[in-house]
Amino acid sequence: MNDHQNIKNQYRKYADLPIRLLVGFHLIRGTIDNILSWERMLEFKAFLELHGLIFLLLGACVSVNAQFICGILFIIGYKVRWAATVIVFNFIIAILLVHLGDTYINTFPALVMLAGSICLFFYGDGEISSSMAINKRASKTY
Structure with missing residues (x-):
């Protein structure tokens, strides 16, 4: 193998980290205010009501x-x-019920969350993850 191939293989285990961290951070950042403030949750409820949603x-x-x-x-x-x-389920609903007919600029964050989540669905936990650490620890104890 050439050096380029070796470098790619060496760092492949980190490939999912940018998506996991970016999507995860955005999901937390976008919801923390609703979790910490009931008034903000009620504002979100009112936003959903504007789009004719139920429950x-x-x-x-x-x-x-x-x-x-x-x-x-x-x-x-x-x-x-x-x-x-x-x-994926959450953002398909969000795009279909809230963003359909909206501007691209307003829909883009939901599309990124959907696309990132689809990638993570197929990629899985990855090598640099708490799941792998738990699995390694469990395999050492037996």
């Missing part, structure tokens, strides 16, 4: 908490496929 308060709470928890899971690299499945 407004329940939907707002589920969506916000799912995004927050999955953001943490992405960052620490634990149950990434499960978290990605939840976020």
Whole structure:
């Protein structure tokens, strides 16, 4: 193998980190205010109401908490496929019910969350993750 190929193979284990960290951070940043402030959660409920959605308060709470928890899971690299499945579902709904017909600039963050989550679904936890650390520790104890 040439040097270029060796470098690619050596650093391949870090390939998922930029997506995991960026998507995870954005999910947490976008929801922390709703978690810390009930008034902000009610504003999100009102936003959903403007788009004609049902089960407004329940939907707002589920969506916000799912995004927050999955953001943490992405960052620490634990149950990434499960978290990605939840976020893919969440953002397909968001794009279809809220962003369809919206401007590209307003839809772009939701598209990035969807695309990043699809990538993470197929990539999984990765080598640099808490899941791998747990698996390595478990295999050493037996």
